[in-house]
Amino acid sequence: MTINIKQFLQTFIDESTEMLQEMEGELLKIKAEKIDKESINKIFRVAHSIKSSSNIFNFKIMSALSHTVENYLDQVRENIKKLNKEEIEYLFSYVDCMRTMLLNIENNLPINEDAANKLNEFFRKLLKTPKDNDNFSNNYQSEKTIKENSFKILYYPNRQCFLQGQEPFRILNALAELGHLTVEIDMSDLPLFPMLDPTQCYLKWNLRLNGNIEKKSIEEVLAWTLDDDREIISIIDDEQGSEENPKNADTKISEFNPSSSKSIRVATDKIDNLMNIAGEFVILQSMLNQINKAFDKKQTENLIETIDKLEQNSLRLQDALLRVRMIPIEFAFTRFPRMVHDLAKQMGKEVELTLTGEKTELDRTIIEKIIDPLSHLIRNAIDHGIEMPAIRKKSGKNPVGHIKINSYQESGCVVIDIIDDGAGLNFEKIRQYAIQQGLKSESDKIDNDEIIKILSHPGFSTADSVTEISGRGVGMDVVYKNLSDIGGKLTVETKSGEGTKFQMRLPLTLAIMECQLIKVSNETYVIPLISFSEIIKIDMNELLLLDGMECYKLRDNYIKIIRLSKFFTKNSQKNSLKNKYLLIINDENKKSALCCDEVLWQQQVVIKSIEKNYQKINGITGATILGDGNPALVLDVQTIANFKNSEKIDLEQKINLSAQNISLNPAKLDNKFLDILSFLIAGREYGVDIHVVKEISICSSITPLPNVPSYVKGIINLRGMIIPVIDILECFSLGEITKDNKDHPIITVNIYSDNHIKTAGIIVDSVADTYHILSSHINKIPDDEEFEFKSYIQGLITINNKNIPILNMGHFIF
Amino acid sequence: MDCILEKDNVIVKFDKHLDMTSIQDAFIMLKKAFDYNKPILLQVNEITRLDTAGLQLLLSFYLAAHEKKITIQWEAPSAILVEIAKILNLYKLLKLSL
Numbered sequence: 001m002t003i004n005i006k007q008f009l010q011t012f013i014d015e016s017t018e019m020l021q022e023m024e025g026e027l028l029k030i031k032a033e034k035i036d037k038e039s040i041n042k043i044f045r046v047a048h049s050i051k052s053s054s055n056i057f058n059f060k061i062m063s064a065l066s067h068t069v070e071n072y073l074d075q076v077r078e079n080i081k082k083l084n085k086e087e088i089e090y091l092f093s094y095v096d097c098m099r100t101m102l103l104n105i106e107n108n109l110p111i112n113e114d115a116a117n118k119l120n121e122f123f124r125k126l127l128k129t130p131k132d133n134d135n136f137s138n139n140y141q142s143e144k145t146i147k148e149n150s151f152k153i154l155y156y157p158n159r160q161c162f163l164q165g166q167e168p169f170r171i172l173n174a175l176a177e178l179g180h181l182t183v184e185i186d187m188s189d190l191p192l193f194p195m196l197d198p199t200q201c202y203l204k205w206n207l208r209l210n211g212n213i214e215k216k217s218i219e220e221v222l223a224w225t226l227d228d229d230r231e232i233i234s235i236i237d238d239e240q241g242s243e244e245n246p247k248n249a250d251t252k253i254s255e256f257n258p259s260s261s262k263s264i265r266v267a268t269d270k271i272d273n274l275m276n277i278a279g280e281f282v283i284l285q286s287m288l289n290q291i292n293k294a295f296d297k298k299q300t301e302n303l304i305e306t307i308d309k310l311e312q313n314s315l316r317l318q319d320a321l322l323r324v325r326m327i328p329i330e331f332a333f334t335r336f337p338r339m340v341h342d343l344a345k346q347m348g349k350e351v352e353l354t355l356t357g358e359k360t361e362l363d364r365t366i367i368e369k370i371i372d373p374l375s376h377l378i379r380n381a382i383d384h385g386i387e388m389p390a391i392r393k394k395s396g397k398n399p400v401g402h403i404k405i406n407s408y409q410e411s412g413c414v415v416i417d418i419i420d421d422g423a424g425l426n427f428e429k430i431r432q433y434a435i436q437q438g439l440k441s442e443s444d445k446i447d448n449d450e451i452i453k454i455l456s457h458p459g460f461s462t463a464d465s466v467t468e469i470s471g472r473g474v475g476m477d478v479v480y481k482n483l484s485d486i487g488g489k490l491t492v493e494t495k496s497g498e499g500t501k502f503q504m505r506l507p508l509t510l511a512i513m514e515c516q517l518i519k520v521s522n523e524t525y526v527i528p529l530i531s532f533s534e535i536i537k538i539d540m541n542e543l544l545l546l547d548g549m550e551c552y553k554l555r556d557n558y559i560k561i562i563r564l565s566k567f568f569t570k571n572s573q574k575n576s577l578k579n580k581y582l583l584i585i586n587d588e589n590k591k592s593a594l595c596c597d598e599v600l601w602q603q604q605v606v607i608k609s610i611e612k613n614y615q616k617i618n619g620i621t622g623a624t625i626l627g628d629g630n631p632a633l634v635l636d637v638q639t640i641a642n643f644k645n646s647e648k649i650d651l652e653q654k655i656n657l658s659a660q661n662i663s664l665n666p667a668k669l670d671n672k673f674l675d676i677l678s679f680l681i682a683g684r685e686y687g688v689d690i691h692v693v694k695e696i697s698i699c700s701s702i703t704p705l706p707n708v709p710s711y712v713k714g715i716i717n718l719r720g721m722i723i724p725v726i727d728i729l730e731c732f733s734l735g736e737i738t739k740d741n742k743d744h745p746i747i748t749v750n751i752y753s754d755n756h757i758k759t760a761g762i763i764v765d766s767v768a769d770t771y772h773i774l775s776s777h778i779n780k781i782p783d784d785e786e787f788e789f790k791s792y793i794q795g796l797i798t799i800n801n802k803n804i805p806i807l808n809m810g811h812f813i814f
Numbered sequence: 815m816d817c818i819l820e821k822d823n824v825i826v827k828f829d830k831h832l833d834m835t836s837i838q839d840a841f842i843m844l845k846k847a848f849d850y851n852k853p854i855l856l857q858v859n860e861i862t863r864l865d866t867a868g869l870q871l872l873l874s875f876y877l878a879a880h881e882k883k884i885t886i887q888w889e890a891p892s893a894i895l896v897e898i899a900k901i902l903n904l905y906k907l908l909k910l911s912l
Binding site for chain 2: 162163167168169172173176183184185187190191192193194196198199201202203205
């Protein structure tokens with residue numbers, strides 16, 4: 001058996017990326033402040049570590065460049081070489097170059113060696129130049145005279161150290177470079193040869209190091225070895241005290257370990273799986289609550305107690321899991337100091353960035369989705385907000401512009417403020433743009449509340465010229481949309497000459513949301529609480545028609561009414577709004593209201609994807625499973641508010657056009673034996689490849705979907721998975737299998753297309769038979785045969801003189 | 815890697831790499847050689863990449879053979895093997911100098 005070192009490649013990439021981030025942060029510190037020895041040490045450690053680990057994976061260019069950079073940094077530490085602006089910029093280039101190489105490695109792309117070689121050459125030349133320590137005392141304190149020291153080092157690597165890419169011999173080699181090293185090997189843990197696991201490390205070393213050595217230098221070498229607390233290392237400075245018992249060495253670890261918080265890397269799909277289980281827990285508890293309501297309370301005291309405990313436990317589990325997904329927002333923030341540094345340099349501006357609240361935690365998915373919007377806002381602030389130093393000076397401002405990014409939690413949301421002290425937004429230009437685009441009339445005034453809507457208009461730009469940084473008018477609409485997609489909100493406040501503040505308001509997580517349940521035409525729907533501001537019962541006296549639109553007068557504002565019944569059903573009949581409710585929503589600062597029949601209760605819901613097994617549906621974020629086990633649709637309020645009837649596309653046509661080249665199961669068609677499961681619909685027998693059949697169940701309840709072809713009857717809950725259900729009869733325009741869909745068997749099938757597998761159900765009257773046939777016995781439908789739905793049929797098989805169409809399920813779904 | 819059974823001994827021929835990428839293969843090969851219960855000649859002259867795991871394997875094997883009174887002979891240890899064995903203080907123990 002051979003160990004595949006590539007399994008550790010992702011860890012190498014992740015760790016190196018994190019280390020480069022740290023290096024960049026330290027370089028920015030050096031730039032902004034005086035050179036600090038600790039920063040140089042940290043930068044050195046990054047180069048050293050990347051050198052060693054890239055060597056393990058045989059990335060020679062990375063290793064060689066890091067080696068040269070490490071040597072150079074070592075000379076900086078030793079006060080031999082200096083670190084000026086130019087060298088700092090080259091170290092930034094090293095970070096960029098490494099990042100690019102890592103990205104290429106991750107994407108299996110070839111590494112561009114030219115950039116790395118050029119950088120390597122630059123640092124090599126630096127190393128060859130004469131010592132410049134004479135000129136290098138202004139901002140780098142020289143070290144005190146080093147005394148002859150002796151250290152005893154107990155180096156007991158943890159068992160996994162080989163698998164973690166650690167190399168004891170390199171550690172010993174590095175220590176030997178510091179002074180005179182005496183090595184004593186401890187083999188007491190080494191098992192008998194046949195019992196050996198060669199991937200584990202059983203050896204330990206007791207070392208003695210003498211020389212003009214600082215304890216810190218040893219710590220630096222050994223710092224690489226510490227990965228977790230199973231690794232025992234102790235250093236005893238003979239001059240400082242007596243030797244310690246190795247058994248007590250654990251106590252020394254914290255003194256030495258640069259990172260006191262322990263962390264583990266967990267793949268997000270594993271966390272997602274745990275989240276699903278936690279979600280099921282919540283659903284189960286909700287189901288038990290419903291069952292409980294139907295029981296005689298006197299007999300069910302224990303049941304109630306158990307439900308309470310289950311509820312507490314499920315909430316605890318859910319909370320704990322949510323915390324696993326939560327990461328500090330500094331994950332996003334750490335890239336901004338460099339970005340600001342580069343952009344300010346490019347623009348000839350001076351900009352200082354302050355980050356606060358970096359420890360505020362958010363769901364990883366949300367953090368990933370806000371990086372681009374945040375970057376865009378910062379770019380805009382530098383390009384359009386912060387003035388040139390001379391202009392700032394003239395207007396009595398500090399020539400150094402200031403951008404502050406502050407993050408904090410408020411009312412169950414995470415808020416991020418992006419504040420600059422620049423010129424503020426140009427109201428007049430914004431107004432002119434709005435008038436040109438017909439968004440506003442000449443007489444309209446624009447206030448802060450309305451600005452965001454204009455800024456988010458596709459193509460908006462007030463820039464006089466297009467720069468590399470911004471001004472193309474592409475961006476703010478995307479920022480706004482990205483934030484809307486994750487249920488976030490963006491607002492802006494600006495004062496001419498004083499600056500601008502953008503505020504993002506984000507949900508803590510996307511996986512579980514606090515929602516309101518409502519009823520429309522006897523179906524239950526779910527609306528995230530973050531999407532609306534209030535609910536009111538309709539007062540018929542406040543209803544009026546404006547420009548043919550149903551409106552409601554609320555506190556002197558006229559609010560457009562959107563009837564959800566109209567959105568979800570094809571029924572255009574307008575029923576009375578008496579006793580109905582309005583959910584008031586702020587849609588791009590223009591208020592509108594969703595009208596529903598009943599307001600139910602609020603609860604946390606686990607949002608599941610419909611897209612995973614079907615397609616994206618306009619106006620629907622996903623689905624959740626209610627306490628009765630039935631799915632309910634979670635509404636995308638922003639899209640519904642902007643939905644116009646004219647936008648309704650011909651979905652039947654779209655689906656027919658998009659369904660191309662999808663086979664039954666491509667792997668099975670090479671004249672091999674196939675098993676066909678047949679079923680009856682309206683007296684006719686149809687078949688599917690049995691390999692795609694997942695299971696057969698009985699249909700209980702189908703939740704209808706809006707704006708989908710009529711043969712897609714809706715979605716069902718298949719043990720926590722949301723799948724669409726197809727009525728084949730209706731697809732072939734042969735009628736409808738059933739009105740209520742209840743108690744019919746549903747054959748669940750997996751549908752293959754390219755790299756996707758989707759799951760869907762077919763409603764049938766009954767399951768008929770199975771047939772074992774050769775794939776060559778599937779006959780194509782003759783070309784001359786007139787059959788409108790030919791593409792939905794893979795072919796025909798003839799059994800007992802009966803032609804049985806074999807369905808091509810992909811055409812129904814993809 | 816190869817394990818050849820000769821009349822009087824067993825020859826284990828190592829490839830260029832004796833590190834984590836090939837350690838399991840080497841372990842299996844050495845176990846096979848060990849089971850013949852004959853003097854073993856370790857041809858380690860071609861090794862150009864070695865890590866501590868590789869050396870630990872050789873050490874464990876060497877100690878087990880010694881225990882079982884099986885003679886181990888090194889054939890022209892490569893420079894890297896000698897160097898790493900020296901760093902880890904195993905050079906004398908493995909009798910690489912002989």
